Structure formats: structure tokens, C-alpha cells
Amino acid sequence: MAETRQIVSWALERKCAYRTGDQWFLPGNTSTHLAILRTVASAQSDGRNVDGICVTSWGMGEDNSKNSYRIPHSGFRIEEELGTVGGISAALATCGACEANAKTELGIDVAGCFGHLDIWPDSEELDNQLWGIIKARGLEERLRAAFPLTTPLWYGFWIHSPLGRLQAELLYDILDPACDRSSREDEDVRHFLGALQAAIRWELPVHVSLFSLGHTDFGMYTVFPHCPRCKANAPVGRWKESYPETSHACRACGHEFIPEQHRSSERFDFNGEADSLEKWLREAAYDSFLRAFLRQQNCTPEQVDEVIDNKNHGPLLRRIGAVRKKRINTLERLRQNSAGKSDARHHAACSISLADDLDMEFVLVPAGEFLMGSSATEENTEESPQHVVRFDRPFYMGRYLVTQAQWNAVMNPLRPQGDPTLPVDRVSWFDCQAYCEKLCHRMRRVFRLPSEAEWEYACRAGTSTKYAFGDTLSPDQANFTPFSNDFPNLELAPEPAKKPRHRKGKRSPVGMYPPNAWGLYDMHGNVDEWCEDVWHSSYEGAPTDGSAWLEGETKIPFRVMRGGWASATEFVCTSASRHLLRSDAGDRADEPEEDEDAGTLKALFATPYGFRVVCEIS
DSSP states (O other): OOOEEOOEEEEEOOOOTTOOSTTTTSHHHHHHHHHHHHHHHHHHHTTOEETTEEEEEEEEEEOTTOOEEEEEEEEEEHHHHHGGGTHHHHHHHHHHTOTTOOOOSSSOOSOTTEEEEOOOTTOHHHHHHHHHHHHHTTOHHHHHHHSOOOSSGGGGGGSSSSBOHHHHHHHHHHHHHHSOTTOGGGHHHHHHHHHHHHHHHHTOOEEEEEOOOEEEETTEEEEOOBOTTTOOBOSSOSSOSOOOOSOEEOTTTOOEEOGGGSOEEEEOOOOTTTTBHHHHHHHHHHHHHHHHHHHHTTOOHHHHHHHHHHHTTHHHHHHHHHHHHHHHHHHHHHHHHHTTOOOTTOOSEEEEEEETTEEEEEEEEOSEEEEESOOGGGOOGGGOSOEEEEESSOEEEESSOOBHHHHHHHHSOSSOOSOTTSBOOSOOHHHHHHHHHHHHHHHTSOEEOOOHHHHHHHHHTTOOSSBTTBSOOOTTTSBOOOSSSOSOOOOOOOTTTOOOOOOTTOOOOTTOSOOOTTSOOOOSBSSEEEEEEEOOSSOTTOOSSSOOOOTTTTTOOEEEEESOOTTSOGGGSSSSOEEEEETTTTOOTTSOOOOTTSOOHHHHHOOOEEOOOEEOOO
């Protein structure tokens, strides 16, 4: 979840070629005009300006010796942004001669005339520290003359803008002893102190703006009710549909205002791919740029090839290819051997014996058709377009998720261990393939992962609602974490009743919650489930016969996950919900399993991934 933040933005008033418009001096406008300039200068000192392109974000890649190198993700052409004003060399000369260019501590020599202070205004510790400095230095009389007094004091500094010389001098005298010279967290304060010195020396107005408390999440930017004068948050609660229409006295400055009139919520559509270098350079040009960028980092030609191969998931894709070839050979042989031996009975259920007193149960999923995906009104492009999928033949689907006991009986064991009634988790797509391969050889029948279409068809069990149980899901129907607190926690009754309960993010033994109409358990929540399919970001071009969508397998290392998990909300546990996971997730055997009883945040939000098996009807 995104942060809830409130920051001070500031700018020194000094006209230059890079600041344009009627209100060029305001902090927001200054930042808009000069941020690119500062970005280019920062990249110049950091070796990220290559072939006329400024790289703004990057990931890390490795060669085969595990040496790390930066992989560029996004950026822009420098000439397109700075060409009209002479480029970075002209900017360095202009800013170098400017009185308002307060030096930062980031190795950047341009655009030091704006910045921000990211300090929590409601900090009682900070307020006590500032008042201690004021009283120790005898600054209270000057303070009362220069700024409105508020509680906390921080709000009063930013009510009036611009700040003149006397206010700048007082702020410097208060903040200078409060600044930790050795702390990275105070870098922005040290930069502001430099700006105040420039303002004092050259009589430059300081424009300041304290933003209202805001929060960005779920594609929305929400500003909470606040005082329009000092921007203090109104103590009327957050995330409400409406607020008091009556006059309210600000807790900080005493200003009267109506909370409902000073809050907002608007769409915040951030497109992380808008400046993707791979997208706008295209494949060949990006490859050439990437090679130049790696050479800038002193990569040898051999290392460049290794880094790019690893970046493109070469080893993983070759591994997928080898597994696919082996599985195709096994399944084709078994299908040929069973040709003409079709079991016409098609029992509603069947089972296979894995060990003494340990069976794997299967449920017959009938032939038929269904509408796969979500409707356009649900605004989830990954689950659209809806399309009809038809199954000409029935198949058997595992009644339960594969359990620890069933895993151990086949794999003898290979990593997953624990309570035998719990579903396996932290297994990779490769682990699932190995399990199915062993099962094929042992039983001489076709066992495999379900296709994504098979999984959703079996999950819906003839329904068209969000869940197999209707358009809502309650904690007594599945193991998930409700988004709201409308449901009380349900206690687990003694055996043999097996009454389900909301388990607060923990896996539960298979079969504890009601099955869907076709007798399949845990299709919503508990443990996320691997499917056979390669990940595609929508259903454009998806198969309509229920088969696995393997197009792009030589280039895409991600597979489809279905069902949601115990710590997921109901929104990701719907029948249509889907997301992606790297096929080798779960292969990190050196990572210890989370202690589910430890109550750690990491354990709560860990995503367990298991699977269930399809048995083809011969």
C-alpha cells in the first residue's frame, strides 16, 4: 500500500531561461520546469547518459560470474528535453553563475533553487525539539513577529508565502541546530538551509507550499479533509464517503472551515510503461543501446552477452524447453498406448492409490462450454475479453490441492514437508511438472497441470457469478482475508465437525471449507494454484477449446496462477482472477519457510503457491 505523505515544497525566486510562464516562481511550476534538468545532471555524474539518452530507472542484471550491472528500464532523449536551451553544458554554465543555485549533497550542480522537506508535521518529538531551540536561543519574540503560532509549530512556518529575509533568517536559526549533519534523512533539510542562506545573502523571496495530507493507491489520489489555511489534517477520520458540513475549528491554527469542502479524490493513472526504453526504442535499437550502456559500466563483450542472455531469461527459457520436450514425449506415448481404450463409464469420481491409506481423489468435470473471464464493466483488462470456451471431452480434476502427504509419497520428499494434511506450497512450476511426470510413469496414465481454461471452468462449476458460491464470498466458504471487518472471526470447532474459520492468512488443511457444485475444494483462497499456460496480459488470441495457451513459451518465463491464497482479499480470489509468477518461483531451497505462527508481516503477506492435478480420460 502506498504511503500517506505530507511534504513542504519550496523554490527560490530567480528568473532564468529554464523557468517559464506567468507563475514560474511557484514551487510546483519550478519543479516541473527544472526536474528534467536536475535528472540529466544527476545521470551525467552517475554514468547514465549514453548515446544521447538519459536513463531514469533501471534494474540489476548479472553475468555468469554473478557480477552485477545496471539494466536500463526507462528514460528520454536529452535533446528533446533540453535542446532548446543548449543542453546540459549550457545548464551547468547557467546554474553555476546563479545566486539561487543552492548546492545539494547529491553530486548535482544544477537546479538547486527548488526542493522539498519530507518531515512528518505531527511529530511531537520534532515540535518539542524546535521549541527547545527557540527557548534556548531566545527566539520566541522573533517567532511571534514572523510566523503565525500553531500547534504543532511546523504548520505555522508555511502559511504565508513568499518568505522574506527576516523569516528566512529566523527559519535558518531554528532549523540549523535541529539538522543532523550526518544523517541521510536530513539531506533535504541541509539543502533547504543552503537555500535560506542564498535567500538571506541575495534578498531572494522563498516560495513555500505545504501539501495537504494525501494518499495514492488503487489508481486514486485521495486528499483528506484539511485546514485550507495551514493544511493541518482535520481529526474527522479518513476514507469516508462524506464528512461534516458544519464549521470546524482547526486543531493547529484555529481557523474555521468545513471539512467536506476541503477534501478530494481523483483518478491517478500512472503508466509505468510510458517511458519504457524497450517500447519506444523497439527491440533492435534497445539491444544496441543496452550493449552501449553495459560497455559504459566496463563490461567485456563476453560479459555483455551473458548479462543480456540472463536479462532475457535465457537459462530459464532453455530449462522450460527441456522440460516441455520431456513432457510432450511422455504424454504422447501414454496417449498412444491408451488410444481405443476409452473408459465409457466416466464415473463421477475416481481415485488412485499413492501409498497405504493414502489416495488421490478426482472429480469428473463434464464436457460443455462456459464464458471465460470478466465482463468489461469490471475494468480488468487481464481478465478480458470474455470469450466462449468449449470442452468436447470431460476430464478428471483433483478434488483437493496436492497435500504434503501426497507430495512426499511421490517425490520422496523433495523440499516440501510439514503437516501432511496441508497443501504443498512454495513449489515451482518445474516441481509441478516433475510431480506429474513421476505420477505418469507410476500409474501409466496422463497426469498434468490444468490449463487455465480448465481451471476456471472447474472452479465455476456451471456458475457465472464472481465466485462459485455467488457474487459474494464469506469466511465460512473459503480461506481468505476479508477486505472489510464485516465478518467476525469463526472459531475452529473440535473434530470431527471441521467447522471452517477465517485463519488470518494461514494455510488450512484441504477440505475444511465447502466444495463447489462439482465437488472441488479450495478453489477460492488457501493456496494459489499453478496452471500450465504461459502468461498473457489479456485473452486476445486465447484458445477456445480449453487447451493450455503455450504461445510465446520460448520468450516468456511466466506462468498463470489462479485461485488466490489465505492472506489475499476476496478481490483476488474470484473465479476469473488471474496473475503471473515466474516458473522457477519456489526453487529457492535455501530460503527457510515462514513460521505461520510467528505472526510476522512477511509471513502474513507471503504468497503460497501449490497445485492440483488433472487426469485425462483415456
